[in-house]
Amino acid sequence: MRYREFGNTPYYVSMLGFGAMRLPHLPDGTVDFDRSTQLIKYAIEHGVNFIDSHHFYHNGQSEQAIGMAIKGFPREKLIIQTKIGMYNNYTDDQCWKLLETALKKLGTDYIDFYLTHSLRWETYLQHNRQFMNFTQKALDQKLIRYTGFSVHDSLENIKKIISTGEFSTMTVQYNILYRESEEAIALAHEKGMGVVVMGPVGGGTFGNPAEELTQWLEKKIESTASLALRFVLSNPNVSVAISGMNAIEQVIENIETVSNFVPLDSDDIKKLDAIIETRKKLLNLYCTGCKYCMPCQHGVNIPGNFNWYNVANVYGVKKRSEEKYFSMKPEERASSCAQCGECESKCPQKIPIREKLKEVSDYFEKK
Numbered sequence: 001m002r003y004r005e006f007g008n009t010p011y012y013v014s015m016l017g018f019g020a021m022r023l024p025h026l027p028d029g030t031v032d033f034d035r036s037t038q039l040i041k042y043a044i045e046h047g048v049n050f051i052d053s054h055h056f057y058h059n060g061q062s063e064q065a066i067g068m069a070i071k072g073f074p075r076e077k078l079i080i081q082t083k084i085g086m087y088n089n090y091t092d093d094q095c096w097k098l099l100e101t102a103l104k105k106l107g108t109d110y111i112d113f114y115l116t117h118s119l120r121w122e123t124y125l126q127h128n129r130q131f132m133n134f135t136q137k138a139l140d141q142k143l144i145r146y147t148g149f150s151v152h153d154s155l156e157n158i159k160k161i162i163s164t165g166e167f168s169t170m171t172v173q174y175n176i177l178y179r180e181s182e183e184a185i186a187l188a189h190e191k192g193m194g195v196v197v198m199g200p201v202g203g204g205t206f207g208n209p210a211e212e213l214t215q216w217l218e219k220k221i222e223s224t225a226s227l228a229l230r231f232v233l234s235n236p237n238v239s240v241a242i243s244g245m246n247a248i249e250q251v252i253e254n255i256e257t258v259s260n261f262v263p264l265d266s267d268d269i270k271k272l273d274a275i276i277e278t279r280k281k282l283l284n285l286y287c288t289g290c291k292y293c294m295p296c297q298h299g300v301n302i303p304g305n306f307n308w309y310n311v312a313n314v315y316g317v318k319k320r321s322e323e324k325y326f327s328m329k330p331e332e333r334a335s336s337c338a339q340c341g342e343c344e345s346k347c348p349q350k351i352p353i354r355e356k357l358k359e360v361s362d363y364f365e366k367k
Contacts, residue, residue, distance in 0.1 A: 001016070001046065001048065006239050007194035009145075009146060013240045015233055015240055017242035018048050018050070018052065019198065019244040020040070020051060021058075022246050022289075023065055024036055030058075039069075039246070051070070051078065052171070052196070052198075055082065055084060060105075063102050063106050066080070075109075081113040082106070082114065083117035083150060086119075087127065092134060095130070096134065099144075110143055114147055114148070118292075119150065121161065132147070135147045147168060148193075150170075151170065152173065155180055155181065163191075169194040170188045170194075170195055171197075171242075172198065175228055175232060185237045188237070195239045200242070200243060201225050229258065233261060234263040298331070298340070301328055301332040309325075309334075312364075313363065333361070
């Protein structure tokens with residue numbers, strides 16, 4: 001495993017982090033704790049020391065799964081990051097209760113990095129004083145070590161948040177297709193912040209190989225997912241890339257990629273840019289699969305529909321995508337959208353979900 005300094009903190013983080021937002025789950029939607037524990041333990045045993053979660057990932061079971069997996073490992077060897085959604089208008093008592101619950105689920109006396117989740121500039125103006133006051137109390141009691149934020153906002157607003165100088169770390173979206181945050185990443189690094197990248201593999205998008213990339217990488221790299229990870233980590237301002245891994249094959253491949261990491265050179269980047277630019281022109285639906293829109297009260301699998309639409313339309317894997325679309329239950333398909341719009345306010349990408357589900361339905365069902 002390779003490691004990097006984490007801003008001005010004393011930590012050295014594994015360049016690959018374990019994102020606990022997409023853990024294996026059972027048919028009823030609950031986390032498969034046995035499989036999740038196996039994956040996280042394997043990652044730790046092979047050098048991964050950074051684990052990311054949030055109070056409400058997997059309906060609160062993500063932190064619980066981490067706590068089960070890290071039991072028996074030296075706590076000081078691990079770096080745990082979790083988050084609180086201040087946009088929920090919590091009272092101070094509720095904030096404190098969420099922190100105490102997180103500590104209990106994680107089975108730890110302290111959390112290394114405690115983040116205000118999905119921060120936007122307007123949320124910062126409205127809620128950040130409360131967050132800083134609450135976390136200062138937790139810092140004083142040594143329940144947390146550092147504060148930070150995860151963010152889905154415009155480049156200028158992200159830079160404004162960084163420039164407040166109030167945070168030690170930032171978790172931000174960045175990958176081959178989404179590079180808008182590159183300036184913010186450079187600024188955060190310059191300011192001495194640890195930079196965590198979420199979605200390095202585009203919510204799993206790059207697990208489906210594009211033909212041009214596969215041909216180009218035939219002798220260079222084993223998969224487009226591996227390429228996506230290499231791309232992110234080739235940026236020297238990035239400290240760690242967190243990948244949401246739910247299969248042992250993914251964990252093994254990602255560990256091998258980072259352990260044998262060689263940065264992409266300028267010629268590689270130019271060649272990659274030329275291919276990706278063509279693909280980006282087709283990508284008018286950028287869904288990371290975060291599932292904040294879920295559950296849909298009508299049963300529609302919103303991220304599933306968007307994923308297979310993109311895989312077919314953007315990456316050319318059409319037959320497989322059609323099979324996957326029709327393997328979903330009828331109520332899960334895009335055509336079952338009731339157009340209620342409840343999901344749209346929850347989407348950090350501000351996707352017009354109702355409109356796009358109609359587009360997906362037409363694509364697969366009106367041939």
